[in-house]
Amino acid sequence: MIKNMAITIFIFILTIPEGLCYQNEFALKGGGNFSVIETKSFLQSKDTHSAGGINSCVGYRFTNLEFNMLSHIFYGKNKNITSITQNTIVSGTGYVRAISFTPSVKYLFDYTFKKVWHPYFMAGPTFSQHTIKMENFQVIGGAYTEKNRISYRSTGFTISIGAEEILKFKEMHPVFFEIGYTYLASRRLSLLNVVNMAEIETVSHEDTNEKIKSHILFMAMGMTIF
Amino acid sequence: MIFKNTLIFIVLFFLMFPTFSAETRRELLLRQEEIKKSKKRTPKHHYGYLERKHSLNESLRNIGLAYGITWALYPLTQPDYFRKHGSWENYKNNFGKIVFDQDAPFWNWFAHPISGGQLYLYYRANSYSRIGSLGMAAISSALFEFTVEVWQEPASIQDLYQTPILGSILGLGIEGLSMYLLNTGNLIGKILGHTINPSTLFWFYEGKITITPAFDGNGKTRVVLRMDF
Numbered sequence: 001m002i003k004n005m006a007i008t009i010f011i012f013i014l015t016i017p018e019g020l021c022y023q024n025e026f027a028l029k030g031g032g033n034f035s036v037i038e039t040k041s042f043l044q045s046k047d048t049h050s051a052g053g054i055n056s057c058v059g060y061r062f063t064n065l066e067f068n069m070l071s072h073i074f075y076g077k078n079k080n081i082t083s084i085t086q087n088t089i090v091s092g093t094g095y096v097r098a099i100s101f102t103p104s105v106k107y108l109f110d111y112t113f114k115k116v117w118h119p120y121f122m123a124g125p126t127f128s129q130h131t132i133k134m135e136n137f138q139v140i141g142g143a144y145t146e147k148n149r150i151s152y153r154s155t156g157f158t159i160s161i162g163a164e165e166i167l168k169f170k171e172m173h174p175v176f177f178e179i180g181y182t183y184l185a186s187r188r189l190s191l192l193n194v195v196n197m198a199e200i201e202t203v204s205h206e207d208t209n210e211k212i213k214s215h216i217l218f219m220a221m222g223m224t225i226f
Numbered sequence: 227m228i229f230k231n232t233l234i235f236i237v238l239f240f241l242m243f244p245t246f247s248a249e250t251r252r253e254l255l256l257r258q259e260e261i262k263k264s265k266k267r268t269p270k271h272h273y274g275y276l277e278r279k280h281s282l283n284e285s286l287r288n289i290g291l292a293y294g295i296t297w298a299l300y301p302l303t304q305p306d307y308f309r310k311h312g313s314w315e316n317y318k319n320n321f322g323k324i325v326f327d328q329d330a331p332f333w334n335w336f337a338h339p340i341s342g343g344q345l346y347l348y349y350r351a352n353s354y355s356r357i358g359s360l361g362m363a364a365i366s367s368a369l370f371e372f373t374v375e376v377w378q379e380p381a382s383i384q385d386l387y388q389t390p391i392l393g394s395i396l397g398l399g400i401e402g403l404s405m406y407l408l409n410t411g412n413l414i415g416k417i418l419g420h421t422i423n424p425s426t427l428f429w430f431y432e433g434k435i436t437i438t439p440a441f442d443g444n445g446k447t448r449v450v451l452r453m454d455f
Contacts, residue, residue: 026357030395056391058360071387073335097331099384127383129326153326192328198307200328225395226356 021108021118021166021174022061029057029176031222035074038215042082045091051076051098055220059106066106070124070158072218073099078132083150085191086204090144092137100128100182102158117163120178128154128184130214131192148203149192152212154184160220170224177221186212269411272435272451273419273426275401276353285362288352288430292345292366296374312377320376327382334384335392342367342393343400344425350401351425353432359397364390 035051051074059068075097082091104124113119132150162178189212190205280288301308327334345366349359367389371381400422407419408426420427426434438450 026361028357028360028391028394056395058391069387071391099334101383101387127326129384131328149328151328190328194330197330197332198304200330202328225398226360 021164022168022170023063024061025170026058026060027170028225029222030225031055031176031220033072033074033218033220035072035076035216035218037076037217039078039081039212040214041212042084042089045080045082047078047080049076049078049096051096055222059104061108064108064110066108066120068104068106068122070102070104070122071100072102072220073097077135081132083132083189085150085189085206086142088142088144088191088204089140090134090137090142090150091140092134094132094134094137094150096130096132098128098130100126100158100184102126102182104158108164112166113163116166118166119161119163121159121161122178122180123159124157126154126156126158126182126184128156128182130154144191147194149194149200150189151192152186152189152208154186154212154214156182156184156214158182160218162220170226173223173225175221175223177219179217179219182214182216182218184214184216185210267411268437268439269409270437271408272437273405273408274433274435275350275405276432277355277358278353280352280354288349289362289366289369291430292348293369296366296370300370300374308378311379316379317377320378320380322372323376323380324383324386325380327379327384329382329384334388338385338389339392339396342389342391343397344393345390346394346397347400347404347423348425348430350397351428351431351433356394356398360390360394363393363397366390367393 031054033053033055035053036048037051038046038048040046053072053074055070055072057068057070059066059070075095078094078096080091081094082089102124104122106120106122108118108120111119130152134144134146134148134150137144158180160178160180162176162180164176165174167174186208188205189208191203193201193203195201342363345363346359349362350356354362368381368386371386371389375381375385404419404423404426407415407422410416425431436450436452438452440448440450
């Protein structure tokens with residue numbers, strides 16, 4: 001019953017003809033984001049923290065379809081994370097900076113909301129790198145100092161829904177807002193050593209198949225810059 | 227008697243003074259308004275950006291010039307690191323690889339966007355549209371990552387994306403500020419404008435209009451605008 005209703009609503013939305021905003025053009029978009037991140041790492045440690053940052057996106061819009069390269073940069077503070085790389089085990093709080101790239105497909109529905117907004121759906125695979133600078137930490141095993149950083153690469157996916165302002169020309173800087181979800185699972189964990197600002201060495205690394213998992217709920221808003 | 231008259235004159239003079247002063251102030255204010263309306267610094271040049279189509283040859287020439295400049299500047303920006311970590315062996319090993327780099331935020335979020343911003347402004351000076359300049363900056367940045375920086379390290383995903391994208395956003399801000407400063411017509415404005423947007427100083431910059439006031443001798447004046455491209 002619910003499934004049939006959902007299909008009916010989906011088809012109804014798809015078939016309402018309304019005007020679209022600018023088409024067949026490249027565009028650059030940018031804005032800010034706010035995320036709530038739940039991270040499950042080694043030894044069943046679990047952490048939920050918030051993060052803020054900027055997002056940018058460049059791509060080409062046909063009529064309803066848009067192909068984009070989307071990037072989120074965010075910065076936050078972990079309250080409890082445990083990391084194990086080879087002989088080094090460290091646990092504590094730390095500042096996290098992360099960058100993610102999502103080659104994405106976006107579908108803009110013809111349906112308009114309040115005659116001003118086009119709803120859209122976006123999805124794509126996500127590739128991400130998190131770097132953690134531990135602040136209050138306990139070294140359970142091995143050697144770890146304030147000069148060290150923990151970095152892990154993850155892959156996953158992102159889905160989001162949002163709405164974009166209907167304006168005929170991108171030069172009128174249409175704004176958008178969206179909410180989305182990103183799932184990330186770690187692939188490689190590295191222990192870094194900061195020699196100086198220009199030189200960061202990788203001390204050790206190992207493949208960590210899905211040992212650190214992140215669920216990210218995010219809100220983003222911004223505008224078409226040009 | 228003389229003393230009394232002098233005293234009365236002085237008192238009257240001072241009593242009149244505020245009225246006189248108010249009149250003067252009003253006149254001054256009115257004159258200032260007139261000055262604001264009529265008396266503007268006339269700049270010798272107007273700075274802006276043209277947008278036109280480019281042939282393939284022209285675009286290849288522009289990319290070639292930017293590429294040559296990156297080969298010349300790259301070793302100069304970090305000579306020690308270039309010598310210590312660069313080699314032909316590295317070049318062969320790193321060629322064609324793409325990785326997530328571990329660089330400090332200073333490089334990824336500051337240095338690369340600044341260089342990307344200047345690339346964007348270089349192509350803007352060559353009369354590419356904003357999105358065209360972003361595209362050309364992306365090509366130049368990719369060439370640098372895949373064929374220059376591999377001397378030391380593999381091409382980085384962050385740099386490939388952030389140099390042209392964040393660079394173009396930064397470049398757009400610099401573009402607006404530099405045009406404002408250059409069009410003020412004053413020396414400090416021009417120095418600052420050219421400093422933050424050095425591409426406006428070179429022969430390839432096509433958006434400079436020379437403004438020449440002309441008088442024909444019969445009481446008629448005109449302004450001649452000349453643009454070289």
